[in-house]
Amino acid sequence: LGYYVGNQDFNIIKLHALPYIELNLPKRNEGLTKIKQAIINQIINLPHYGKGVPKSWFDVRVLIAKEAKKQACITFERFKEICIDASSEGFSNFLDVEDCAKFLHSIGVILWYYNNPELREWVILQPDWAMNAVYMIIDDDRIQTRRGNILSEDFGRLWKHTSYNGKFNTLKKMLEVFKIAFPKKHKKNEYIMPARLLSMPGSNRWLPTEVFLRLEYKFQFMPKGLVNQVSAELSRYITNDDFVWNNAVNISNENSTAECQIEEDFYNRKISLKAKGKDARDLIVLAMNALRDISDEYKGVKPDIYVPCVCVDCVKSSRPTTFLYSDLIRWSLKKDIAVVTCNEGNETLAIEELLYNVGLNTPKNETTIKMTKTVKMFLASSSELLQDRREFEIFINRENKRLAKQAIFIELNLWEDFIDKISSTRLQDEYNKMVETSDIVVSLYFTKVGKFTLEEFEVALNHFKDHGKPYIYTYFKESLISSRTIKSADLLSINTFEKRLNSLGHFPTIYKNVEDLKYQFKMQLDKILPLL
Template sequence: MDDNYQKALSLIQQAKEKNLTELYIHLDLTELPPEIFELENLTELDLSSNQLSSLPDGISKLTDLTKLYLSSNQLSSLPDGISKLTDLTELDLSSNQLSSLPDDISKLTNLTGLYLISNQLSSLPDDISKLTDLTELDLSSNQLSSLPDGISKLTNLTELDLSSNQLSSLPDDISKLTDLTGLYLSSNQLSSLPDGISKLTGLTWLYLSSNQLSSLPDGISKLTGLTGLYLNSNQLSSLPDGISKLTNLTGLYLNSNQLSSLPDGISKLTNLTELDLSSNQLSSLPDGISKLTNLTELYLSSNQLSSLPDGISKLTNLTELYLSSNQLSSLPDGISKLTNLTELDLSSNQLSSLPDGISKLTNLTRLYLSSNQFEVGSEIYELSAQDQIKEILKWQKAQKAGTLQPIHEAKVIFIGESNHGKTHLIELLKEECIKRKITTTHGIERSKVQIGCGDKDIRLNIWDLGGQEFMRSTHQFFFSERSLYVLVTLARRERNELNHWLKLANQLGNKAPVLVVINKIDIDPHDLDRKGLERDYPNIVGFVRTSIYDCKEQKATDSLKLLKNRIKEIVGDKASMPGVFEQRPPDWFTVKEELEKLEEKGTHFITYNEYENLEFIKDLPEEERKSNLKLLSMLGAVVSYVDDPRLIDTNVINPQWIMDGVYAIINDPEVKDKNKGRLHIGDLERILSKKKFPKERHAYLLELMNKFDLCYAAKDQKDVYFIPDLFEDIEPDYEWHGEASIHFRYYYDDFPPDAFMTRFIVEMHQDIIDEKRWRSGVYISNGSCQAKVYQTYSKNYIHIEVIGNKGEGRSYLYTIRESFRKLHEPFPQMQIKQEVLYKGHWLDYLELIELENVNETQYHTKLKERLPVTDILNGYSTSIDRSGTQKHIKIFLASSAELKAEREQFEIFIHRENQQLYKKGIFIELQLWENFIDAMSPTRLQDEYNNVVKHSDIFVSLFFTKVGKFTLEEFKAAFGQFKNTGKPLVYTYFKEATIESGTLNRRDANSVFDFQDKLKELGHFYTVYNNIEGLQLHFKKQLEKIMDKLFLSEPIRL
């Protein structure tokens, strides 16, 4: 008898003793204890999220049941006795393996809700027509190719979900379902709609996305009650004039069609708040669009718009406007009137300037301007929306005044294997002779060289990357665009070795130029296959052969002069290194020079207050101080995180200081070899120079390593951190509890994914099972599913294996894929293939989705069968996930360090909620502010905090015995945002528990009570909880209540 079975028996015994009428068991049970059938008073039984393959006949004894939930199991059939549960009003059988329903289901005539999502039903019994009390019927994600005629008798239906099936037509009698308010037909094979659909005049929501509709029936104009109409991903080339009669519409979704124009009548849809016209063929917008003054979201990306009508200025309620991937060369001045905009996407157009009036858009928090024709540095696009506007307008002003100056600096990164002579070559480039003893580079060394290029001087910022294998994944963080890569190699090296470095530069450097240096030709006079390498890597800009002939004199040889001249030619060529010639306003150079003077004096870092008081900086406006520091940081001149309260007090003028500290930790023999990546914060006093790295800066280094996914804090060991790059290579022994039901993998096209694997371990460290991790893999669990994620040696794969039932497994896979998606996001140029396993063969996941979108199948020659595309995909994701319409709820959880256990349990709770919500197209993103109280300081800046709050849907804060000095201020930011915009919804919890004598001082107690009084004054009511279970239960109920409010544009059926 396993633990879970024992827990189930305990729950059943409690229910019996207390005569409970409701029972919930989610324990991965493979069978039910027979004692459960003695609870004949039960009215509600929830057995979802187990692993039941069958139900015993004893279920028929529970005749008082009104609600039975069996979703997310492995049921392939139902017992005959289920027909005796005639009091049932709700029956949920979603996410099982049912291929048919028993005829006797027709005896459950009191059913009002029947949920059969994600099964394998290819047909419905005719007798389903007898369930005439049904108001909700959900048959989504099955294999239905037709509907029985009897479905027309279910005239009490208000919601019918048939999405993600194989329906090519609808019966005419569907017109009899006149009580329908929601009809969901997305992801089928419908090429037309029956005329009778016009009789469904009670409809408020109609989903027809991802079908094959080329036109709409005229009768659609009679559906005047519609508030949401989803027609995206069809083949519509025009809209009927009658659409103008749908005046109650608040959401109209026409993206991914073939529309080249809009009917004039669209101007009559004045209740619209959301209009999606993206991915069509629109070359202009009708003037009448200016009448849609209630619009808050307008999507026009991926069209052929060359201009915007002046009337767009009348859409003053817009909060989100998406115009990316068009042909806009200018913006109308009237855009300045859209002062409610919070998000504006103008990327991938032909804009070269912004109107001055854009500075009036003070509510903008997200602005996308990349891939236009602005002649500003690309780092500007990484600033906040307001800073982007200020910097571009400042740049435009300086351009008009003729005061812009070119940067005339180039980043040159030397890469290659250890002991190939990189450091010697750099020393000779600097000094023309070697003046110091050179040892192996353990990490990264930076140096500067001034070279003359014609009538100008260009400074080379040289980065020397150590070649040791164990440091390579760490080095990848320093690869960047706008650089020249100098690959130092020897003539007779393995091609695989060259491929490794060339692919790194090609993919992480976004095809930046590479100069290949064949060194030590005095020892080996052979050459490389230059033509072959140039063919495979077009970004190679040349080859140079070098050596040091006279080892005694150690002077630069003629070959070194060739190398220096070739570097001059490349960095002096605007086509090869455009970043060298980018221009900046004069104050940018002044700030940079002031900081460089400090570096020359040996200053490694300064506080933000010290920065603000520098001679030139103190005269600048506050916003310019911050933005100048951010821009310099993005270029690598300094390292500064002015938006992070934990890191703000250390602004690093000399980035070499950070690299020396990080690599000293990584290279420490005790941490690396003896402890295999385990680091105690006390070790830093031994590892780091006391003069160079004062003790008060140790936490900064660790926080920075954590920020870049180089380490993570141990769950149950105070002041202990783990560095995955230093873990053992050997996989630990671990016994799986069953066979993996899901196999998914990423293929990195000959690119070693080491860094992604170790960063994933950091990202998911809260889920690690009993420290079962190694350098290239990890075992993780979210409480109900387990997964093994590991990198293979033979090829560049990262495999994901998940154990758990279908529904929960897919949900956990989504969590894992989301983590990898975020890790891959900064490298869009990388070719990463996603594959799924089917009958022993790996299939391209994205290719399967494309097949599903066009309702095609594919013959697999090795399997000798046509692939059941949707069935395969349903094993790995939901149709909502694949359609890209997955809704995300962002929860910001703030707490102090003393509530670490609550924070971790809350995270596990969210994992479990996601298992159920994922099937309904919802996913919760949890952002933790782990030291909410402790991290606040007088010098912190609000940008990062405010930005997180503004883009959160729910703000949760937990308190116990402490309230920080600035907690009220931070709370007001969130609560004020809620009062102004309705988001985030704010929930505040205080833990009420026995406190050990002597652990709470009077000052802390008073601050807690004062804070509670202030909350009451603000009109906010907090909740007291006794234990984590109480906290979870209360928040779960709140989440259920507010779900619809979070997605006003679309109803969520939980």
């Protein structure tokens, strides 16, 4: 405990020589005034404190407070109407409305998850209303008795207040956004809450005698439940609901050509990644990216990465020799061909090979990539094709390994890659800039054409007319789906867009599944790359 008290990364209050402020309530509240002043100083240093905002935003806040007394959650269109009612001149365009909503979200007046396609259409006026709904699920005795298995009837039982009517899908999505729970693989109306599950039995832990890629993350401070968040983030890769626990998860790619086991050892402050199969390297990179994104959300949480030795003795050992990643990088910079020696097997190994096996690059690799021809690609689609989008991303990673021999690197950009921030432009404008600077734009469609995906297509088309780039590819997914689940407005958006394509003489391509999509695009990719 003393380490964390003295570590500046984990101290919010750090104003004196001491790493903490002493409080002694029995001694006439000694230290209380200092703590109060420290809190005031923290508030003053917040990024929005003292920042000037348009008067119309204050008027919106007043109207929002009145609206919040009537309903806890409204559509974004309704929020837009409120803004215009406050000042039609101050909110003359969509950008003004977005900026105001982002600001009110950042100071906690409303909740608006503008970076999530499914939640951005809703504005929550009563943040407590949403938090209470989430905690009803977390704290429910029945769900805890079932070890985190949430049945479809639980939502109706717990969210029975009239204010939650018609909002179940929004609240369920919040459980996913907060990485608290996620839908079961084959029962989408039921959810899994990993934090309430049992620990992984020893019989499910992969034996150390098996051959697999390994990687270890060691933390000086590790927030509890990191692997639960990883499970939620990578839930689409969980093929069996029985393979997720409160301290571990097994994931697999679409074709089951690789598996990865991610296990948290909280008491030793480490997370281990193990991957096996034909495409083990791709899957372990996927897990590493998820773990990096989640740990980055915590201030001061920077794990040390340890790379296990891959010599004959170590690959089957439960305690292989490990090398600190930062050391391997430092050593590799000193020599053209850098090597290390294993303590166990006394075998000499190339550092570059060690790093490649677990998806890491040496500075030399990164330099090589910068010297290759970079082809910028933007992938656009609605949220309903999230799984296809992720599989397409893995496909491009594999293509990059093949294209490396030709000194070509495809830089794939997705809307998830952008940092959410309050800026002078709306986030969609940042996407549009990326579209304009891309060499290739790929758009995927299924039951609807969202307004932002349509906007990205129009931006790409206009830039192509003026500059001859980007090359545009549109793919429509063909799959059986109940007509009752499709909204008439969504069908209309698809029909209107198809007519728009026909008028341009642009013929879309139909794909039946992800494998079909990858095959068709690969054929096009081989044709287009020589022209870029």
